[in-house]
Amino acid sequence: MSNKIKIFDTTLRDGEQTPGVSLNIKEKVAIAKQLEILGVDIIEAGFSIASEGDFKAVKAVAETIKNATVASLARALEKDIDAAYESVKKAASPRIHTFIATSDIHMKYKLRMSEDEVLERIKQMINYSKKYVSDVQFSAEDASRSNPIFLYKAYEEAIKAGATTLNIPDTVGYATPEEFGLLVKGIMNNVTGIEKVDVAVHCHNDLGLGVANTLAAMVNGANQLECTINGLGERAGNAALEEIIMTVNTRYDLYPYIHNINSKQLIKSSNLVSKLTGINVQPNKAIVGKNAFAHESGIHQHGVLAEKSTYEIMTPESVGLSQNDMVLGKHSGRHAFSAKLKEMGYTLTKKEIDETFKKFKELADKKKQVLTKDIEALLTDKIYTVEQAYTMDSFQINTGNKLISTATLRLIKDDQVITEAATGDGPIDAAFNAIERCVGFTMSLEEYKITAVTGGKDALGEVNIRVKKDDAYYVGHGVSTDIIEASIKAYINASNRVYQVLSSKE
Secondary structure, three states: OOOEOEEEEOOOOOHHHOOOOOOOHHHHHHHHHHHHHHOOOEEEEEOHHHOHHHHHHHHHHHHHOOOOEEEEEEEOOHHHHHHHHHHHOOOOOEEEEEEEEOOHHHHHHHHOOOHHHHHHHHHHHHHHHHOOOOOEEEEEEOHHHOOHHHHHHHHHHHHHHOOOEEEEEEOOOOOOHHHHHHHHHHHHHHOOOHHHOEEEEEEEOOOOOHHHHHHHHHHOOOOEEEEEHHHOOOOOOEOEHHHHHHHHHHOOOOOOOEOOOOHHHHHHHHHHHHHHHOOOOOOOOOOOOOOOOOOOOHHHHHHHHHOHHHOOOOOHHHHOOOOOOOOEOOOOOHHHHHHHHHHOOOOOOHHHHHHHHHHHHHHHOOOOOEOHHHHHHHHHHHHOOOOOOOEEEEEEEEOOOOOOEEEEEEEEEOOEEEEEEEEEOOHHHHHHHHHHHHHOOOOEEEEEEEEEOOOOOOOOEEEEEEEEEOOEEEEEEEEEOOHHHHHHHHHHHHHHHHHHHHHHHO
């Protein structure tokens, strides 16, 4: 049995199914490019039949990525498979990933199909997929709750039809590590032809066992592990890529497996996905949480100063963190700033460096020290935002405990200045109302989060919001040392996302 494992990342498909997450094409391509740098073997770019936007995003990813397989999910239906092929056909390495449920409960209540009908559908749809691409993955949805004997038949039918990868999903996160490991072992020992294909697992985290189940499957023969950055996904999410990789790297004595992942890109990948989805990583999240390498206890601090391994089982550098921060301030020059960006792993054009340096100097005039997290926030705000149809020229706020809060905003669109004023229940509400007057449509504010990027009274404030418009959700992001300005930037950012969608429908 080979000890090489493949990583199949489904952040752009299952991860985007996280409630409240909606990525545009530019954001999906940005994440896909980072996954390629990370070393992911297969990128599941989306569910092409789901919508025109999904189709276009999968197609854009397929045309961009050169060093990883790009897959599209498809039900065992000809129209799904047609759409999947059309979206991935220009990929350097295209894959169609088709699925059908095999558990009694799904076949009876969802599919309303008999076992024989499901087996025939598997045969037909894999044959149909093979006329398009040589690389076809078959998933038996709800495999962990399926009758093992029928599951063996389903996989044998898939192999005979030409499937190159068989996926064993724990679709609802029901399995435990011991039983899931035994299920994989049973498949490896009882499915004729299993040695000819890759064996994948896709574990959900409903009981908090997604990573544990994935590792149990790996030691029993699975060689393709499906996961997402930060464990995003339906309900409680999926097995987290970063936790799988660092468990294998740290406990190589128990898991002697090799892979293509560059673990030093984990933090950068996590941060990018968090910023673009608007889903914050919990501070105590393993590997990529902000407290994962933090030590507050005096006993821990003393131990780490004497010998890092007393309380650190892996190094911060191994996941892409730097032990030391270069302190930047208002006297720092462009060369030092560029060197810091390079140290942080960012490769920017001269124009992007100039624009970000200007923002950095403005910030440095407002606070004593500009830290790495401040720069990351500036980069996110500058580089990974949607095209700005509306930009802010100026704002003025009048507020007080005995005054009606009033906001006056000047926005610019197509070189035209739009000025509007509005009142509201507080300065931020007033500003949001004024923005809506400027752009000409209203939105429902579903979530508003403000955090200090660093400590201190002069900390950079980061605002992340989620708004709803016509049953769709949009994320907005803004940073400033002025929390009202950061809030205005975030709401304008969200408004631009809405405007982009509304304009495409006209």
